[in-house]
Structure formats: C-alpha cells, structure tokens
Amino acid sequence: MSRLQLASLEPLPEVRPGDDLASLLLAAGADGLGPGDLLVVAHKVVSKAEGAIADLADVTPSARALELGATHDKDPRHVQVVLGQSAELVRAAHGVLICRTHHGFVCANAGVDASNAGAPDRLVTLPRDPDASARRLRAALPGRPAVVISDSFGRAWRHGQVDVAIGIAGLGPLEDWRGRADADGRELHATWIAIADEAAAAADLVRGKDSRVPAIAVSGLDRHITTDDGPGAAALLRPRSEDLFA
Amino acid sequence: MSRLQLASLEPLPEVRPGDDLASLLLAAGADGLGPGDLLVVAHKVVSKAEGAIADLADVTPSARALELGATHDKDPRHVQVVLGQSAELVRAAHGVLICRTHHGFVCANAGVDASNAGAPDRLVTLPRDPDASARRLRAALPGRPAVVISDSFGRAWRHGQVDVAIGIAGLGPLEDWRGRADADGRELHATWIAIADEAAAAADLVRGKDSRVPAIAVSGLDRHITTDDGPGAAALLRPRSEDLFA
Numbered sequence: 001m002s003r004l005q006l007a008s009l010e011p012l013p014e015v016r017p018g019d020d021l022a023s024l025l026l027a028a029g030a031d032g033l034g035p036g037d038l039l040v041v042a043h044k045v046v047s048k049a050e051g052a053i054a055d056l057a058d059v060t061p062s063a064r065a066l067e068l069g070a071t072h073d074k075d076p077r078h079v080q081v082v083l084g085q086s087a088e089l090v091r092a093a094h095g096v097l098i099c100r101t102h103h104g105f106v107c108a109n110a111g112v113d114a115s116n117a118g119a120p121d122r123l124v125t126l127p128r129d130p131d132a133s134a135r136r137l138r139a140a141l142p143g144r145p146a147v148v149i150s151d152s153f154g155r156a157w158r159h160g161q162v163d164v165a166i167g168i169a170g171l172g173p174l175e176d177w178r179g180r181a182d183a184d185g186r187e188l189h190a191t192w193i194a195i196a197d198e199a200a201a202a203a204d205l206v207r208g209k210d211s212r213v214p215a216i217a218v219s220g221l222d223r224h225i226t227t228d229d230g231p232g233a234a235a236l237l238r239p240r241s242e243d244l245f246a
Numbered sequence: 247m248s249r250l251q252l253a254s255l256e257p258l259p260e261v262r263p264g265d266d267l268a269s270l271l272l273a274a275g276a277d278g279l280g281p282g283d284l285l286v287v288a289h290k291v292v293s294k295a296e297g298a299i300a301d302l303a304d305v306t307p308s309a310r311a312l313e314l315g316a317t318h319d320k321d322p323r324h325v326q327v328v329l330g331q332s333a334e335l336v337r338a339a340h341g342v343l344i345c346r347t348h349h350g351f352v353c354a355n356a357g358v359d360a361s362n363a364g365a366p367d368r369l370v371t372l373p374r375d376p377d378a379s380a381r382r383l384r385a386a387l388p389g390r391p392a393v394v395i396s397d398s399f400g401r402a403w404r405h406g407q408v409d410v411a412i413g414i415a416g417l418g419p420l421e422d423w424r425g426r427a428d429a430d431g432r433e434l435h436a437t438w439i440a441i442a443d444e445a446a447a448a449a450d451l452v453r454g455k456d457s458r459v460p461a462i463a464v465s466g467l468d469r470h471i472t473t474d475d476g477p478g479a480a481a482l483l484r485p486r487s488e489d490l491f492a
Contacts, residue, residue, distance in 0.1 A: 002452045002459070004252040006466075091490040098490060106403040115437070152437070156402045156491040157352040159484050160420045160440030162447065164404070174406045191361070191398070193450065194406030201408065202448030204439065205467065206248045213248070220252075221451065238405050244337040244344060245402040245491050 004220035006202060011212035014118055017051035022140035025215055033145040036222040038171055039137075040148045040203035042214040044116055046133050046167070047124045054081045054112075056121040068092060078112070081123050085110035090246070101126060104237040105166060107153045126151065130167025131232030138169040138229065145217075146170035146225045149233075150200035156245060163204035165196035165236065169229040171221065172196075173236050194236060195224050250466035252448060257458035260364055263297035268386035271461055279391040282468040284417055285383075286394045286449035288460040290362055292379050292413075293370045300327045300358075302367040314338060324358070327369050331356035336492070347372060350483040351412060353399045372397065376413025377478030384415040384475065391463075392416035392471045395479075396446035402491060409450035411442035411482065415475040417467065418442075419482050440482060441470050 009029040015021065021041075022030075030039055047053065061069065061076035065083055069076030072095045079097070083089070086099035090106055099110035103126065111126040118124075127133045127149065134147040141147070149167030154160070165173065177191035203216035240246045255275040261267065267287075268276075276285055293299065307315065307322035311329055315322030318341045325343070329335070332345035336352055345356035349372065357372040364370075373379045373395065380393040387393070395413030400406070411419065423437035449462035486492045 001256075002254040002454070004448070004452050006250040006448075008248045010247075093490050094488065096490070100403075152439070155440075157346075157484055157489055158410070158440065158443070158482050160438045160443070160482065162408075162440050162443050192406045193398070194401075194404065194408050195451065197404070197406070197408050198447040198451050201444040202250070202252075202451060205441065205444050205448060206250050208248070236404050236406065238403055242340065243403055244339050244342070 002220070004202070004218065006206045006216055006218050008206050008213045009215040009217060012045060012214060013212070015045045015048040016118070017048065017053065019049045021045060021049040022137055025137075026141065028215060029217065030141055030145070030215065031143070033141065033143045033217055035144045035227075036219065036225060037143070037145040038148060038199060038218040038221050038225065039141070039145045040150055040200055040216045040218060041137065042207065043111075043126060043130065043149050043151045043166055044113070044124050045214045046127050046130070046137070046149050048118060050127055050133065052125045052127050053117065054123045054125060055119070056123065068097070072097065078114070078123065081125065082110045082112045085112055085125055100240075103130065103166070104234070105153075107151070111151055111166075126166060131169070131234055132167075134167035134169035134232065135229045144170070146221075148196055148200055148203075150203065152204070163200040165200045165233045168196050168233045170226055171199065172224045172226060172230060173233060175224065195221075196233065197236065248466070250448070250464065252452045252462055252464050254452050254459045255461040255463060258291060258460060259458070261291045261294040262364070263294065263299065265295045267291060267295040268383055271383075272387065274461060275463065276387055276391070276461065277389070279387065279389045279463055281390045281473075282465065282471060283389070283391040284394060284445060284464040284467050284471065285387070285391045286396055286446055286462045286464060287383065288453065289357075289372060289376065289395050289397045289412055290359070290370050291460045292373050292376070292383070292395050294364060296373055296379065298371045298373050299363065300369045300371060301365070302369065314343065318343065324360070324369065327371065328356045328358045331358055331371055346486075349376065349412070350480070351399075353397070357397055357412075372412060377415070377480055378413075380413035380415035380478065381475045390416070392467075394442055394446055394449075396449065398450070409446040411446045411479045414442050414479045416472055417445065418470045418472060418476060419479060421470065441467075442479065443482065
C-alpha cells in the first residue's frame with residue numbers, strides 16, 4: 001500500500017522584509033522534517049521575506065497602465081505593478097489580466113496580489129527567482145527536506161484556482177512515463193505527471209486561506225525526492241513555441 | 247493542526263463491461279471508508295465497467311477523421327472516436343487534438359485513451375455522465391464516502407498532466423472565499439479554490455501509472471464533504487462565454 005501524509009505547520013507571525021524565513025519555519029515545526037520529506041510553502045511569505053512587495057503610493061502608472069486600468073476598472077497603479085512583472089499580456093478581458101511573467105508563468109495579474117499583503121495599499125509580487133528561493137530555503141533547513149514554493153493559479157476552461165509549484169528544490173517536477181509500459185505492457189504515450197504541481201495542490205487542501213499557515217509538511221513522496229536540487233519549476237514551463245494557447 | 251491522509255486501496259482485477267465496480271472496490275478496501283472519507287477513483291475502471299469503450303475494428307472513420315488523421319499522423323479510426331466524444335475541436339496542432347467533450351471538459355483527445363484499455367486496438371472513453379457515475383458509486387458503497395472520479399489532463403502553458411475531477415458526489419467542488427476576509431481583514435477577491443481538483447491531484451501522487459491501483463482513500467476533508475451529492479464536477483466547468491481561451 002502506498003501512503004501520503006500532509007500536516008500543517010504552526011501559524012507564522014506576520015513576515016516582514018529581511019526576516020529569516022527558514023528560522024520562522026523551523027520554529028513552526030519544520031525542525032521535524034528530514035531528507036525524505038517535502039515542505040510546501042505558499043509564496044507570499046517568501047515574497048514578503050525577500051521584499052518582493054510594492055506600495056501603491058510609490059507607483060507612477062504608465063500611459064498603458066492608465067488605459068488598461070480605465071478599460072478594466074482597476075487601479076492604474078496596481079496595473080503598473082502587474083505590467084512591471086510581465087513579459088507579455090496574454091489576454092485582457094472580463095476585468096482580468098492574464099500575463100506571462102518574466103519567469104514564464106502564465107497567470108492572472110502576473111501573480112500580483114493585494115490579499116494578506118500585511119498593509120493597506122500594498123501588493124505582494126512573486127519572488128524574483130522562486131527556484132533560487134526554494135534552493136536557499138532548503139539549504140537553510142538542517143533536515144534538508146525538499147522545498148516547493150506554491151501559488152494559486154486559475155485555469156483555462158475550469159472554474160476556481162489550484163495551487164501549483166512556482167519554485168522547487170529537491171523534488172522531481174515531472175515523472176516521465178512516456179515510453180514506459182502500462183499494466184498491459186502497452187506504451188503509455190502521453191503520461192508525464194506534474195508531480196510538483198500535484199504536491200502543491202495537495203498541500204493547499206490542508207491550508208485555510210484566512211489563516212497564517214503558509215507551510216505544509218508532506219511525507220510519502222520519497223521516490224520523487226532528490227539529493228541535488230534538480231531543474232526546479234522552470235522545467236514545468238512549456239515554451240511559448242510549443243504552446244497552443246500562447 | 248490540520249491533516250490529510252491518503253492511502254491506496256488494493257489493486258483491482260481487470261475490469262470488464264458489466265462488472266460491479268462497487269463490489270470490486272469494497273473488496274479492495276473501500277469497505278473501511280465512512281461518511282467523512284473520500285474515495286478517488288481513476289475514470290478508466292468506471293468507463294470499463296460501464297462499457298465506455300470502443301474497438302477500432304468497429305469504427306468507420308468519417309472524411310473529417312481521415313483528413314485529421316492524415317494531418318496529425320493518427321489512426322483515423324482513433325480520430326473518429328475522439329470526434330464522436332467531442333462537441334468542438336478547440337485546437338489541433340503538434341499532433342494533439344484539444345477537444346471540448348460533450349460534457350464540457352476541454353482536454354487532449356476528448357479523454358480517449360489507448361493505454362490500460364484491456365485489449366489491443368481498444369480505446370477507453372470518458373464515462374457518459376461522470377457525475378451520475380460518482381453518485382451511483384457513492385450510493386452503492388455502504389459507508390457512503392464522497393466519491394471523485396478523476397482523469398489526467400494536460401494544461402495550457404505548463405508541461406505535464408495533473409489529475410482533475412470529472413465526476414463528483416458528496417464533495418464540494420469549489421470552496422468560495424470571495425468576499426470573505428483574509429488574516430488582515432482584507433477581502434479575498436479572487437480566492438475560489440477548486441477543492442475537488444486538488445483532491446484528484448493529491449490522489450494521483452499515491453497511484454503508480456503502471457499499476458492496477460485505481461482507487462485512493464482520502465481522510466481529512468470532512469469539512470468539504472456533504473450529505474447530499476451536490477452539484478458535481480459540472481460546477482467546475484467555465485462556460486464558453488466566460489472563457490478567455492475558448
């Protein structure tokens with residue numbers, strides 16, 4: 001029998017720029033994790049600790065941000081922060097800006113979020129390099145668990161958001177069964193499983209959105225955990241040239 | 247502390263049309279599940295038990311199937327089965343047919359799959375009405391656990407597949423935090439969590455693709471489980487009119 005167990009860590013205090021996130025996580029229960037475990041951390045506390053925030057009072061909207069703000073009934077300063085995080089605006093409709101971030105993630109508002117930001121008129125952006133953030137966090141945790149940094153992304157065609165991995169250290173992002181055989185010995189053509197995204201989604205089930213519980217411990221994924229940090233969430237990005245919905 | 251636990255049931259024998267799937271699942275360990283538990287079942291065994299299969303020898307491809315088959319290097323009989331399951335061909339490129347099924351799911355090849363089909367030149371299609379299948383299965387399990395029927399879907403913009411819910415009985419498909427407050431008392435505008443999809447993704451982590459272990463027991467989701475069967479996976483479908491990538 002195969003098993004998976006997930007448990008929330010303790011709530012964290014409000015995280016501020018410059019805080020030592022690893023120490024806060026260790027105090028919240030991450031000290032119990034070992035090299036076969038996975039720690040899934042909501043990106044917001046990573047972003048805050050790294051200072052990946054923007055205060056609206058400091059933002060001067062461009063002409064494009066003013067225009068998009070007027071069209072989509074959004075604060076043009078907020079739109080400016082979103083554009084600053086974006087390599088490309090993929091769609092703008094129904095009051096939603098779907099952006100390709102500088103990292104390559106396609107998501108609403110380039111991952112810029114006002115909720116749980118810690119102050120009014122403050123926005124939290126994605127970490128500048130979430131794979132590097134995950135690697136640093138893993139290196140700073142004495143038990144060396146694998147680390148996934150997650151965010152909630154909407155999906156084309158389906159309602160609601162699911163958490164996905166935006167930063168990974170020490171977990172294989174994808175399990176490749178292409179070319180392997182199924183139970184009948186038939187080749188499994190299309191089976192390429194986004195393990196890290198499924199782990200992020202699983203962790204989100206244990207987390208209340210109104211709580212200060214950003215981190216979830218996962219045990220039972222040993223076979224996907226690697227000593228080296230691996231390719232990170234960058235390996236989950238489909239190149240624009242291969243995408244049917246670019 | 248919040249917890250989630252997942253465990254695979256025992257492998258099932260090869261499932262054939264007309265088999266009593268509930269009995270097979272009970273013998274595989276579902277007899278231990280109660281009303282606060284969730285059983286996630288890969289759709290393939292549901293489809294097989296319901297006879298949602300197609301043998302290529304019985305299929306005559308249409309002119310369109312012949313044309314698409316030639317263009318995309320696919321067996322035109324396979325393409326014909328895909329078209330028969332589809333309300334709309336959303337994209338056809340890179341040898342992939344992205345279809346909107348008659349149920350409204352947007353996925354590769356309308357969910358038609360040749361792997362683990364039980365016989366050569368046999369295809370497994372999605373259940374005709376997966377929400378009804380989930381409700382029937384729940385009703386047939388004495389412990390009345392919630393039931394999710396899952397399939398692996400690819401995603402726009404990201405590599406790999408994750409499991410999603412295509413049929414649901416007794417689990418709230420979405421948790422709506424829109425209008426509720428975050429930890430700062432600020433409104434959580436966009437937070438609408440696709441619980442059932444996250445549960446399907448979590449269950450997939452416990453399942454080996456080459457095994458005959460289609461069913462995973464999940465405990466710890468009590469707060470999302472309902473006595474009535476609820477709106478099902480139909481509630482997860484974004485209407486075409488609201489979709490930016492139709």
